[in-house]
Amino acid sequence: MQVDAERARELSLFRPLGYQRNSCGYCKAKDGSASYYTTSTSVHPEHYEDLINNGWRRSGSLYYKQNLLQSCCPHYTLRLEAADYRPRRDQRKAINKWNKFILGPEYMRKAARLCPQTRAQKKHRKCNFDVLSAVHASEYDHIKRPVDPATKLPIEPAHRFEVTIEGDSVSQAKFQLFLKYQAAVHKEDVSNSKPKDFQRFLCTGIKRSPNPLTPSNASQKKLGSWHQCYRLDGELVAVAVLDLLPTGVSSVYVFHDPAYEQWEFGKLSAMREIAFSIENQYKYYYMGYYIHSCVKMRYKANFRPQYILDPESGEWDPLDGELTDKLNTRSYVSLSRDRMDSPPPMPSTDSSADTEVSLFDIGMPGALTVPQVQALDLDHWLLFFRKNFVHMEDLVGWETMSMTEPQSIKGIIAELAAVLGPTIVPNSAVDLFG
Numbered sequence: 001m002q003v004d005a006e007r008a009r010e011l012s013l014f015r016p017l018g019y020q021r022n023s024c025g026y027c028k029a030k031d032g033s034a035s036y037y038t039t040s041t042s043v044h045p046e047h048y049e050d051l052i053n054n055g056w057r058r059s060g061s062l063y064y065k066q067n068l069l070q071s072c073c074p075h076y077t078l079r080l081e082a083a084d085y086r087p088r089r090d091q092r093k094a095i096n097k098w099n100k101f102i103l104g105p106e107y108m109r110k111a112a113r114l115c116p117q118t119r120a121q122k123k124h125r126k127c128n129f130d131v132l133s134a135v136h137a138s139e140y141d142h143i144k145r146p147v148d149p150a151t152k153l154p155i156e157p158a159h160r161f162e163v164t165i166e167g168d169s170v171s172q173a174k175f176q177l178f179l180k181y182q183a184a185v186h187k188e189d190v191s192n193s194k195p196k197d198f199q200r201f202l203c204t205g206i207k208r209s210p211n212p213l214t215p216s217n218a219s220q221k222k223l224g225s226w227h228q229c230y231r232l233d234g235e236l237v238a239v240a241v242l243d244l245l246p247t248g249v250s251s252v253y254v255f256h257d258p259a260y261e262q263w264e265f266g267k268l269s270a271m272r273e274i275a276f277s278i279e280n281q282y283k284y285y286y287m288g289y290y291i292h293s294c295v296k297m298r299y300k301a302n303f304r305p306q307y308i309l310d311p312e313s314g315e316w317d318p319l320d321g322e323l324t325d326k327l328n329t330r331s332y333v334s335l336s337r338d339r340m341d342s343p344p345p346m347p348s349t350d351s352s353a354d355t356e357v358s359l360f361d362i363g364m365p366g367a368l369t370v371p372q373v374q375a376l377d378l379d380h381w382l383l384f385f386r387k388n389f390v391h392m393e394d395l396v397g398w399e400t401m402s403m404t405e406p407q408s409i410k411g412i413i414a415e416l417a418a419v420l421g422p423t424i425v426p427n428s429a430v431d432l433f434g
């Protein structure tokens with residue numbers, strides 16, 4: 001069939017990898033984690049936002065949706081409404097400590113003398129913490145630089161701190177910083193790492209707009225995958241990898257110079273990304289997956305108010321009170337199921353060695369059922385083949401295939417549709433052959 005160029009550009013393209021079990025990266029249980037995987041180098045921001053709101057995440061060009069019911073350490077999707085964020089004392093302390101380091105005591109003393117605040121201003125500042133003001137307080141483009149009467153020169157901070165938003169491209173500075181971080185923080189052997197590995201992991205993101213090289217588009221709302229770069233005295237010290245979506249900012253990864261470990265870049269970057277969300281009218285901030293059983297993940301719950309995606313209903317429930325209490329007693333929680341007074345579902349057998357098991361027999365939370373997939377009209381879903389698009393029904397033997405046969409093309413296609421959902425399927429195409 002003919003698909004015009006404009007329509008082709010609107011489509012997200014997916015190559016299904018299927019449902020797999022893998023060793024858990026958190027508790028190290030063998031075959032403890034179960035997820036559905038697909039790859040893509042062509043996903044639109046609005047489509048990825050829909051996927052995130054249905055429990056998906058990405059790592060480079062690999063997209064995955066976990067089966068929370070079948071996994072030892074369930075990965076719950078977190079979301080925070082940026083404008084409602086209320087920083088805790090330790091978060092306020094972290095940003096204030098960083099600002100004092102950047103500005104330095106001499107600058108702060110001179111600035112207080114040359115630009116004195118009124119008593120009302122001092123009282124307001126003491127009683128009201130403004131996250132936007134706090135994250136910009138030490139940025140070179142935002143600080144006041146009044147002229148010192150003694151030297152006739154503008155007063156300068158101890159350090160020049162700058163933050164920029166750039167396209168998700170590889171550079172030697174980013175690559176070297178990444179190697180230092182991985183070796184020091186994650187104890188990885190990086191001796192054989194190549195720039196292409198960095199590019200595949202942190203630069204193969206969702207489609208970006210506007211083009212960062214087009215100055216005329218600077219005022220447009222940014223979408224796609226970007227790097228927020230932190231430079232101290234001209235040297236790159238940290239990079240936050242962000243996916244900017246129509247209504248949200250998704251944090252993908254943050255790496256920094258290990259020499260600045262004491263400054264708690266995890267807190268600093270999260271606060272700055274929340275501020276970025278507010279300033280640029282992104283309603284939500286996504287910190288990635290939350291694993292309640294993982295102590296290292298608990299810090300995410302400290303950025304409040306957080307909401308967790310119900311794996312069955314798709315509703316967002318506050319991560320406090322009832323939900324936290326239940327996560328303390330069992331790993332899999334669906335408040336919508338609990339409210340219906342239904343017992344938790346019993347996990348079915350889904351051994352990765354059994355290739356004959358259909359995804360539809362596993363009962364993966366959040367995946368469509370067979371009748372729901374049939375309602376999507378798979379016959380007219382687009383297949384990208386040899387640089388052209390065809391309908392699934394054009395495949396030889398398509399009509400006689402069963403979508404519950406996991407090894408058939410129709411079974412593979414149906415399982416992909418079940419996890420992508422009704423919004424993505426009509427706005428995407430399948431690439432079975434890469």
